[in-house]
Amino acid sequence: MNTPDTRTEAATCDVREVLDLVADKWSLYIVSNLSDGPWRFTELKHAVDGISQRMLTVTLRRLQRDGILTCTVHEVMPPNVSYQLTPLGASLLHAAAPLIAWSNGHLTQIAAARTEYDQSLSQSNRTNG
Amino acid sequence: MNTPDTRTEAATCDVREVLDLVADKWSLYIVSNLSDGPWRFTELKHAVDGISQRMLTVTLRRLQRDGILTCTVHEVMPPNVSYQLTPLGASLLHAAAPLIAWSNGHLTQIAAARTEYDQSLSQSNRTNG
DNA sequence: CGGTATCCAGCGGGATACTG
DNA sequence: CAGTATCCCGCTGGATACCG
Numbered sequence: 001m002n003t004p005d006t007r008t009e010a011a012t013c014d015v016r017e018v019l020d021l022v023a024d025k026w027s028l029y030i031v032s033n034l035s036d037g038p039w040r041f042t043e044l045k046h047a048v049d050g051i052s053q054r055m056l057t058v059t060l061r062r063l064q065r066d067g068i069l070t071c072t073v074h075e076v077m078p079p080n081v082s083y084q085l086t087p088l089g090a091s092l093l094h095a096a097a098p099l100i101a102w103s104n105g106h107l108t109q110i111a112a113a114r115t116e117y118d119q120s121l122s123q124s125n126r127t128n129g
Numbered sequence: 130m131n132t133p134d135t136r137t138e139a140a141t142c143d144v145r146e147v148l149d150l151v152a153d154k155w156s157l158y159i160v161s162n163l164s165d166g167p168w169r170f171t172e173l174k175h176a177v178d179g180i181s182q183r184m185l186t187v188t189l190r191r192l193q194r195d196g197i198l199t200c201t202v203h204e205v206m207p208p209n210v211s212y213q214l215t216p217l218g219a220s221l222l223h224a225a226a227p228l229i230a231w232s233n234g235h236l237t238q239i240a241a242a243r244t245e246y247d248q249s250l251s252q253s254n255r256t257n258g
Numbered sequence: 259c260g261g262t263a264t265c266c267a268g269c270g271g272g273a274t275a276c277t278g
Numbered sequence: 279c280a281g282t283a284t285c286c287c288g289c290t291g292g293a294t295a296c297c298g
Contacts, residue, residue: 015236022228058271067243081281098224099227106147
């Protein structure tokens with residue numbers, strides 16, 4: 001068992017099965033929001049901007065199934081359901097934190113790269129007819 | 130300008146624009162493979178198991194547009210095209226490394242959580258009719 | 259060798275209406 | 279309040295054929 005060096009661990013096919021956890025449209029938002037503690041369904045719906053009721057339910061179930069969060073139902077009227085990260089979920093958020101930070105830090109750089117690429121494309125289009 | 134504490138940076142809507150870089154089916158594989166240095170098209174096609182010619186081209190163009198990698202064309206016969214990470218791409222891979230490592234380390238735990246969840250579902254189905 | 263072009267199936271996900 | 283159910287559109291991505 002060697003200690004891994006600076007070399008990045010390879011992303012194998014198995015990894016994608018797990019990366020799909022956060023590779024969909026909403027999971028990382030939800031997990032990120034739950035870092036504070038338990039949230040109720042409607043609170044999440046307002047916090048996660050633009051999510052539909054259906055996708056919130058679907059995504060929560062998926063994350064619950066994968067052991068990322070727990071769903072606690074208080075059977076009162078009106079119903080009270082709260083979601084919070086499991087230790088596994090917290091560790092996922094912890095692992096994703098550098099990538100989230102990287103995203104926040106490189107938004108403008110990437111936007112610039114896109115603009116430059118698109119412009120160089122339209123330039124060559126004019127040149128080549 | 131406060132120094133961020135242990136609290137995870139929030140994933141805002143902007144972030145998804147960037148996370149989409151790696152949230153598709155193939156990007157992270159390709160970026161991960163390119164950590165070694167420049168690769169040619171066909172080499173990548175063999176390294177990234179299961180990818181089609183079309184998806185390799187599409188994904189490489191997207192990553193190139195976003196400034197993650199560069200495409201160098203040697204106009205000889207037969208054609209020789211090599212791809213390699215930009216500094217931006219290398220920093221992306223660096224930021225994604227913890228998440229990739231987390232995925233590798235929790236494959237079994239997540240599979241177990243899924244099995245347990247599915248079994249508890251079928252149990253309650255039998256109970257409730 | 260390294261692409262493009264075209265066609266098409268599957269599913270992610272939005273809108274809407276209904277329920278306990 | 280916290281969901282389900284249904285419909286449907288668009289995009290991702292696979293298969294295949296052709297090109298410089």
